[in-house]
Amino acid sequence: xxxxxxxxxxxxxxxxxxxxxxxRDTAALLMHVTEQTRSGFETAAAEFDLTTAQARALLAxxxxxxxxxxxxxxxxxxxxxxxxxxxxxxxxxxVRTAQDGDRRVKLLALTDEGxxxxxxxxxxxxxxxxxxxxxxxxxxxxxxxxxxxxSASAPSG
Amino acid sequence: xxxxxxxxxxxxxxxxxxxxxxxRDTAALLMHVTEQTRSGFETAAAEFDLTTAQARALLAxxxxxxxxxxxxxxxxxxxxxxxxxxxxxxxxxxVRTAQDGDRRVKLLALTDEGxxxxxxxxxxxxxxxxxxxxxxxxxxxxxxxxxxxxSASAPSG
DNA sequence: TATTGTTATACTCTATAACTATA
DNA sequence: TATAGTTATAGAGTATAACAATA
Numbered sequence: 001x002x003x004x005x006x007x008x009x010x011x012x013x014x015x016x017x018x019x020x021x022x023x024r025d026t027a028a029l030l031m032h033v034t035e036q037t038r039s040g041f042e043t044a045a046a047e048f049d050l051t052t053a054q055a056r057a058l059l060a061x062x063x064x065x066x067x068x069x070x071x072x073x074x075x076x077x078x079x080x081x082x083x084x085x086x087x088x089x090x091x092x093x094x095v096r097t098a099q100d101g102d103r104r105v106k107l108l109a110l111t112d113e114g115x116x117x118x119x120x121x122x123x124x125x126x127x128x129x130x131x132x133x134x135x136x137x138x139x140x141x142x143x144x145x146x147x148x149x150x151s152a153s154a155p156s157g
Numbered sequence: 158x159x160x161x162x163x164x165x166x167x168x169x170x171x172x173x174x175x176x177x178x179x180x181r182d183t184a185a186l187l188m189h190v191t192e193q194t195r196s197g198f199e200t201a202a203a204e205f206d207l208t209t210a211q212a213r214a215l216l217a218x219x220x221x222x223x224x225x226x227x228x229x230x231x232x233x234x235x236x237x238x239x240x241x242x243x244x245x246x247x248x249x250x251x252v253r254t255a256q257d258g259d260r261r262v263k264l265l266a267l268t269d270e271g272x273x274x275x276x277x278x279x280x281x282x283x284x285x286x287x288x289x290x291x292x293x294x295x296x297x298x299x300x301x302x303x304x305x306x307x308s309a310s311a312p313s314g
Numbered sequence: 315t316a317t318t319g320t321t322a323t324a325c326t327c328t329a330t331a332a333c334t335a336t337a
Numbered sequence: 338t339a340t341a342g343t344t345a346t347a348g349a350g351t352a353t354a355a356c357a358a359t360a
Contacts, residue, residue, distance in 0.1 A: 027283050029301060031216055033308050034198065037191055039232055051351095053327060059188055068341060075196055077329055082343055084327080104336045104341040126184050131303075134310035139303055144183060146292060146300045151190050153291035208328095210350060225318065234352055239320055241350080261318040261359045 033130060040128030048121055053084055057108075058093065058118045059125075064109035066099065093117055190287065197285035205278055214241055214265075215250065215275045216282075221266035223256065250274055 045055035053074065060073045067085060071078040085108055088094045093114035099105040110118060126132065132140060202212035210231065217230045224242060228235040242265055245251045250271035256262040267275060283289065289297060 023283065026289065026297070026301060027279050029304055029308065030283065030286055030289070031279075033304050034194055035213075035230075036308055037194065041191065042232070051326065056192070066341080073192075075199070076327080078342070079330085079344080080328060087326085102337070102341085106342065122184050122188075126180065126187065129187055131307040132183065132187070134307045135303060139306075140183070142299065143303045143307075144186060146296055146303075147186055147190050147288065149296075150288040150291045150300075151186065151193055208349065223318085233350080235319070236321080236353085237351060244349085259318085259360070263319065 036130040040130060041125060044121060044124035044128045047124055048117055050117075050121070053080075054088055055121060057081075057084055057088065058110070058114065058121060061094065061108060061110050061114075061118070064097065064107045066105045067096075067108055068105070070108060088114070193287035197287060198282060201278060201281035201285045204281055205274055207274075207278070210237075210241055211245055212278060214238075214245065215267070215271065215278060218251065218265060218267050218271070218275070221254065221264045223262045224253075224265055225262070227265060245271070 041055070042052055045052055048055070050058065053076075056074055057070055060070060067081045068078055070085075071081045074081070074084075085094060085096065089096065092111055094108050094110055096106045097109055099107050131143065135143060198212070199209055202209055205212070207215065210233075213231055214227055217227060224238045225235055227242075228238045231238070231241075242251060242253065246253065249268055251265050251267055254264045254266055256264050288300065292300060
């Protein structure tokens with residue numbers, strides 16, 4: 001607790017005394033948070049024997065979606081989804097189903113087990129997140145508001 | 158702009174009216190921001206023909222460091238650093254040098270070109286960051302303080 | 315004996331190109 | 338013709354195990 005306050009105070013003072021160094025400090029802080037977030041995500045996925053891509057796919061499947069849509073969410077070529085879906089299906093976490101009206105499309109849907117793993121994975125991610133566990137309720141609310149505003153206006157939606 | 162305000166207002170109202178759904182909303186928001194951050198990082202790295210791992214390595218090398226240290230930073234097995242260093246060295250961005258006092262250790266050091274690329278990459282990352290460009294100066298300062306506190310207290314340092 | 319970096323191996327993710335079935 | 342999904346291929350990241358050089 002003391003350490004946290006000292007570091008935070010040092011950081012804030014540094015910025016206010018040296019506005020020119022603000023961008024550099026911001027970059028360093030963002031890289032640090034990004035690395036921690038990545039680390040937490042990979043650790044959470046590994047707890048369920050999932051790769052990062054498999055975990056991202058599982059978290060993206062609220063109910064069911066065309067494989068094409070999943071490729072767009074993962075921002076990868078559609079051909080990659082075949083293998084990712086294969087491995088998730090082999091483990092019984094998703095199933096491929098037909099879509100009414102267009103027999104070219106295959107919908108990827110979570111199984112009951114898939115839903116269970118996804119929910120536990122989401123909890124693990126939240127627990128491993130570096131940005132939520134050190135803040136009190138008021139700070140979390142402030143942070144949520146800032147992140148919501150920032151993410152809503154980002155070009156990538 | 159209108160869209161941003163509407164989305165943000167809807168989000169905040171939702172949370173305040175349904176405190177029980179707070180954790181679920183926070184998870185969704187964090188996943189969204191995480192995906193955007195990942196996307197921005199990969200886009201920035203790709204602009205310099207770098208893979209994510211290569212970009213992370215480049216950004217981690219302030220001056221020079223033992224390959225072992227880099228493996229710890231990347232949180233991967235030390236054997237992987239051999240290949241990553243090979244490709245960065247082939248492009249002239251880093252060089253392997255000896256460490257005085259312990260001939261087992263190889264230091265990885267940025268070349269002048271490596272430093273140039275790293276600086277531009279850092280700028281591109283910051284420009285692509287979803288969390289810094291939609292906020293005004295006061296909001297950014299608040300966000301920096303919250304992130305600094307959160308990341309300083311995280312178990313992974 | 316322990317540690318650093320390397321090599322060999324296997325699996326996964328990734329993009330590209332060519333293919334099939336369908337629209 | 339265009340689109341959805343698949344397959345084949347090649348490059349890269351990853352962990353594991355075994356190895357040489359050094360401590």
